[in-house]
Amino acid sequence: MSGDIVNGGKPVVTVTLNPAIDQTITVDALTPGSVHRARAVRHNAGGKGVNVASCLADWGTPVVATGLLGAGNAAPFETLFAAKGIADAFLRLAGETRVNIKIADLAANDTTDINLPGLTADDGALQRVRHTLHDLMEPGTTVLLAGSLPDGLPVDAYATLTADLTELGGRVVLDSSGAPLAAALATTGALPHCIKPNRHELEDWAGRPLPTTADLLAAARDLHRRGVAVVVVSLGADGALFVTGDTALRGRLPPVTALSTVGAGDAMVAGLIAAFQEDGDPETLARLSVAFAAAKLRRFGPNLPDPATVRALAAKVELTAMS
Structure with a gap:
């Protein structure tokens, strides 16, 4: 357990409207058009x-997971929730949750995704989801709205x-992309408290290339001026940019050999939420989110090592003030 939750111990609520079963196939080297023998x-x-939710549970944060699940193949989710003590508030729909195939290429040290x-x-x-959240x-x-929308x-x-x-007093973290993100940012109503686009997602929202760090920072500050309190731009192996209030930071750790990159961005979001639960300052926000992402790279699936290991990584995060 992290032992640092200060917001009254309120559980975090995560909302996943279009979940998936991730099938990760590991191969020595991916060659299109060839037959491969999977290592695992x-x-x-x-x-x-x-x-x-999985990463937050590893950290010791109470968490309730809700959204929409297919009743036909809910077992992997129910097993995860039971194993990690995550409260299951998902609604079941007729049919099956989608399967995402991820091909982990050991030679290239990258992952190819095929989403069904x-x-x-x-x-x-x-x-029904709205009533559940109410x-x-x-x-x-703190409520996370995450991922794509189902058809x-x-x-x-x-x-x-x-x-x-927001009307109910919640603090909304939104991690989505494309049209759902654009619609949430274009609304005349309440904006999310925090968003975490990557470079491509931020370029998609901005409608133009953002080739330099200065370009990314300007776009993030524009979103902050529009009313998003915390804007985080994830940069993969280069860490992330953090814009909140008058503070802009870049946080990063030296690259690590990744067992799996699947879920690293989600781990970063978990680190952001963990910092929010501690009422952390911008430096804590940057350190924890970068450390969560780096710690997850060393494990398969959405899993973290023990909190002490993550804290040790957080202490090593290099922070740079951005002008």
């Missing part, structure tokens, strides 16, 4: 919010949920 195959209950189609939801399903909420609760839900679903949760 692993199955993990996944989706951004589920991955974040998932469930189709409707407005009734979204309303029952879970109390002022000061059938409107593009502004996250904007709607953000407005609901």
Whole structure:
């Protein structure tokens, strides 16, 4: 347990509307058009919010996971939640949760993703999620809205949920991309408290290339001026940029040999939320989020080592003030 939760011990709530079962296949070297012999195959209950919940549970943070699951193959999720003490508030829909195939190439040290189609939801399903969140909420609760939207839900679903949760006193972290992220940022209603786009996602929102660090920082500051309190731009092996208030930092650790990059961005989000739970300052925010991501790289699946190991990594994060 981290022992540092100070927001009254309120559980974090993660929302995953389009979860997935991640099937990770490890090969020596991926060559398109060739036959491969897999070294290993692993199955993990996944989706951004589920991955974040898993990392937070490893850290010792109480967490409730909700969203939409296919009743036909919910077992991997139920097993994960039971093993890690994550409260299961997912709604079950008829059908099966999608499967994402991830091919881990040991020679190239990278991962190729093939995402299969998932469930189709409707407005009734979204309303059920809204009611579930209303029952879970109390002022000061941190809520993560994460991942893509399933077919059938409107593009502004996250904007709607953000407005609901903010009105109830929640602190919303949004980790999505493309049209759902753009809609949530274009709303005239409440904006998320925190977002974590990567370079490509920020360029997509900005509608232009952002080739330099100065370009990325300017776009992040623009989002902050629009009303997003904390903007984090993840840069992969180069760490991340953190813009909050008058502070802009770059945090990074030396590159590590990764067992699996799957879920590293989700681990970074978990680190952000862990810092929020501690009411951490911008430096704590940067250190924990970078450390969570680096610690996850050394493990398969959405898993962290013990909190002391993560804290030790956090202490080594190099921080640079950005002008």
